Amino acid sequence: MSTTITVGTDEQYDVTIGSGVLAQLPAALGEKVSRVAVVHPRTLRALGRTVSQQLADLGLRPLLIEVPDGEGAKTAETLTMCWALLGQAGFTRSDAVVGLGGGAVTDLAGFVAASWLRGVGVVQVPTTLLGMVDAAVGGKTGINTAEGKNLVGAFHPPRAVICDLDALRTLPHADLVAGLAEVVKCGFIADPVILDLVAADPAAATSWDSATLRELVERAIAVKAKVVTNDLKESGEREFLNYGHTFAHGVEQVEQYTWRHGEAVAVGMMYVARLGELAGRTPPELVARHSEALASLGLPRTYRGDRWPALIAAMGRDKKNRGDLMRFVVLDGLAKPGRLEGPEPALLEEAYRLISE
Numbered sequence: 001m002s003t004t005i006t007v008g009t010d011e012q013y014d015v016t017i018g019s020g021v022l023a024q025l026p027a028a029l030g031e032k033v034s035r036v037a038v039v040h041p042r043t044l045r046a047l048g049r050t051v052s053q054q055l056a057d058l059g060l061r062p063l064l065i066e067v068p069d070g071e072g073a074k075t076a077e078t079l080t081m082c083w084a085l086l087g088q089a090g091f092t093r094s095d096a097v098v099g100l101g102g103g104a105v106t107d108l109a110g111f112v113a114a115s116w117l118r119g120v121g122v123v124q125v126p127t128t129l130l131g132m133v134d135a136a137v138g139g140k141t142g143i144n145t146a147e148g149k150n151l152v153g154a155f156h157p158p159r160a161v162i163c164d165l166d167a168l169r170t171l172p173h174a175d176l177v178a179g180l181a182e183v184v185k186c187g188f189i190a191d192p193v194i195l196d197l198v199a200a201d202p203a204a205a206t207s208w209d210s211a212t213l214r215e216l217v218e219r220a221i222a223v224k225a226k227v228v229t230n231d232l233k234e235s236g237e238r239e240f241l242n243y244g245h246t247f248a249h250g251v252e253q254v255e256q257y258t259w260r261h262g263e264a265v266a267v268g269m270m271y272v273a274r275l276g277e278l279a280g281r282t283p284p285e286l287v288a289r290h291s292e293a294l295a296s297l298g299l300p301r302t303y304r305g306d307r308w309p310a311l312i313a314a315m316g317r318d319k320k321n322r323g324d325l326m327r328f329v330v331l332d333g334l335a336k337p338g339r340l341e342g343p344e345p346a347l348l349e350e351a352y353r354l355i356s357e
């Protein structure tokens with residue numbers, strides 16, 4: 001049994017969720033496609049070969065592109081390597097890219113598709129929880145630069161997103177848990193039932209094949225689908241999906257991408273909950289709820305106390321900022337996101353002290 005969530009208004013696409021739905025990939029590519037570049041991380045080499053063989057058996061011409069695991073995929077070097085392989089293969093506008101992997105690979109593959117010949121089709125096949133509930137949906141694509149996270153990219157919605165829950169069988173537990181940070185984020189900004197489900201049974205929430213996790217996946221995708229349908233290019237409510245991310249991206253950069261994105265988002269939500277509280281916006285009981293939810297899943301809530309100069313410099317490059325004005329997403333209540341603009345530097349540092357180890 002699969003579930004379908006439709007995203008977009010003008011150019012719609014489906015997110016299909018279920019066990020065994022990877023078989024729907026050829027149909028999702030569309031009839032006119034000939035060559036298919038399957039971008040996958042090193043860890044998924046065997047799955048890449050299986051998918052490639054299935055496409056070849058149907059008369060398509062697959063091109064396997066193996067990239068580094070994790071953030072190593074989201075570099076200018078890897079992007080250049082992908083462009084070279086597409087150029088050598090004579091990849092045309094009727095061909096398509098498949099992003100088969102976690103969020104790092106779907107971000108890269110999406111940007112390869114966005115930039116090649118000024119835009120070819122991409123079908124996203126996320127294989128991590130985080131990729132399914134967040135990265136593969138919504139068309140944000142891109143890479144990192146030395147100056148920060150996701151600083152180069154494009155909005156390029158996929159033709160389809162295929163979330164085969166069977167992929168989660170091999171996902172390391174820590175990566176599954178990290179993905180739950182983005183799920184919990186959706187709970188805080190839009191769908192409190194998510195928080196109730198996690199609180200009721202954290203063990204089920206962290207089991208790859210549980211009914212609870214499936215419901216969490218569907219609810220989180222529904223939150224994201226609704227927001228990006230209304231505001232693809234982040235001129236309004238899409239910013240709310242960035243809850244916790246100003247601090248999180250700083251942590252990822254400062255830690256040289258040794259922290260998982262979801263772990264950084266967990267600490268980032270704790271930071272901005274404290275910041276919202278200091279600004280008189282976020283009620284203290286809601287801050288406590290952040291702590292409870294994250295602790296129940298084993299996600300981090302604190303960060304080392306000796307990194308402020310590097311963190312504030314990184315936060316100064318956040319995409320939500322406008323000129324010298326720093327802008328944050330804070331909660332005015334449960335499922336009531338709003339913006340905090342230009343907080344005093346002392347307040348920013350005080351919030352950091354409150355979550356420091």
Ligand SMILES: NC(=O)c1ccc[n+]([C@@H]2O[C@H](COP(=O)([O-])OP(=O)(O)OC[C@H]3O[C@@H](n4cnc5c(N)ncnc54)[C@H](O)[C@@H]3O)[C@@H](O)[C@H]2O)c1
Binds near residue numbers: 101140175261262
């Ligand atoms: N575009 C967006 O809207 C958006 C949203 C959220 C996050 N992101 C980005 O997503 C990235 C994080 O994604 P992630 O958490 O999926 O991490 P990831 O892509 O780095 O994957 C984590 C690890 O799991 C491995 N892996 C993937 N699938 C596997 C499987 N089925 N079995 C075993 N191993 C597997 C990967 O190779 C990698 O080593 C970050 O770069 C973040 O910025 C983007």
Ligand SMILES: O=C(O)C(=O)C[C@@H](O)[C@H](O)[C@H](O)COP(=O)(O)O
Binds near residue numbers: 182239319
């Ligand atoms: O889809 C969005 O919009 C998000 O902000 C989702 C985030 O979880 C995601 O990490 C995104 O990549 C962050 O985008 P950025 O614009 O802050 O780089």
Ligand SMILES: [Zn+2]
Binds near residue numbers: 134261
């Ligand atoms: Zn994120």
